[in-house]
Amino acid sequence: xxKDLTKLNKDELINLARExxxxxxxxxxxxPGFRKMIWxxxxxxxxxxxxxDIDGMGELNALxxxxxxxxxxxxSLSIRGSxxxxxxxxxxxxxxxxxxxxxxxxxxxxxxxxxxxxxxxRENGLSATxxxxxxxxxxxxENLEPAVQLVEQAKDRNERGIIIIAPGDPR
Numbered sequence: 001x002x003k004d005l006t007k008l009n010k011d012e013l014i015n016l017a018r019e020x021x022x023x024x025x026x027x028x029x030x031x032p033g034f035r036k037m038i039w040x041x042x043x044x045x046x047x048x049x050x051x052x053d054i055d056g057m058g059e060l061n062a063l064x065x066x067x068x069x070x071x072x073x074x075x076s077l078s079i080r081g082s083x084x085x086x087x088x089x090x091x092x093x094x095x096x097x098x099x100x101x102x103x104x105x106x107x108x109x110x111x112x113x114x115x116x117x118x119x120x121x122r123e124n125g126l127s128a129t130x131x132x133x134x135x136x137x138x139x140x141x142e143n144l145e146p147a148v149q150l151v152e153q154a155k156d157r158n159e160r161g162i163i164i165i166a167p168g169d170p171r
Contacts, residue, residue, distance in 0.1 A: 025070045027077060028095065037138045039098070046135040047170040048099040050111035051147035052117065055127040055160040057093055069093075069126075076120040096144060098135075114163050133166040144170050 008016065021033020029038060039046075054060070060069045063165050073093060097117070099110050110132045131147035131154075146166040154162060 009124070011157055013125070015043040024072065024154075027074045034098075037142050042098065042100060043135075043138045043140070045100045046098050046100055047108065048141075049133050049135060049144050049147055050097040050099060050114050050130060051133070051144060051151060052095055052114075052128040052130040053151050054093040054095075055129060055153070062123075063101045072124045072126055073121075076117070076124045076126060091157040094148075096147070101112070111163065111165070118161070118163065130163040131158050131166060132163065136168060136171050 011114065017033075017037065021029055021037045025032050035142055057069070060072075060149065064072065077095070097113065099108050101108055101114060114130045118130060122137045129151050131150035133143060133147035133150075135143045137143060150166060154160070154164060
């Protein structure tokens, strides 16, 4: 950015924050952007979190390049507008979907959505390990952590491409 950030007005800062909250590579919110800008306004409506980690990223990147794999992921991640998708990149590619009830259709089945995402990834040559956790509080990370742990444990056991459901019901 060419402009001095200390000289931006409030509207320019808000627009910059929105831009930084979105990841164009994947067509989803960044984890910090989602946590700070989106979650506070939807926490009460959130029912489930679907966390997933793309399997075999090192091999995929070597075979298809980073840009190629990013395009494959983006092509796979299409969800309805009333749900929210966030992604982050650490050693692999990890994403989560915040599932809210559809205002027109009622309650959403997070298992069906996870299966659809899994199938879309497969159609694009990808695999992911999934975990679904109920939303039990207004603290995003408290809600997400059980799913993260389940995926990590499954990968430690070399179980990939599966869907695991954390115990409990949404609040």
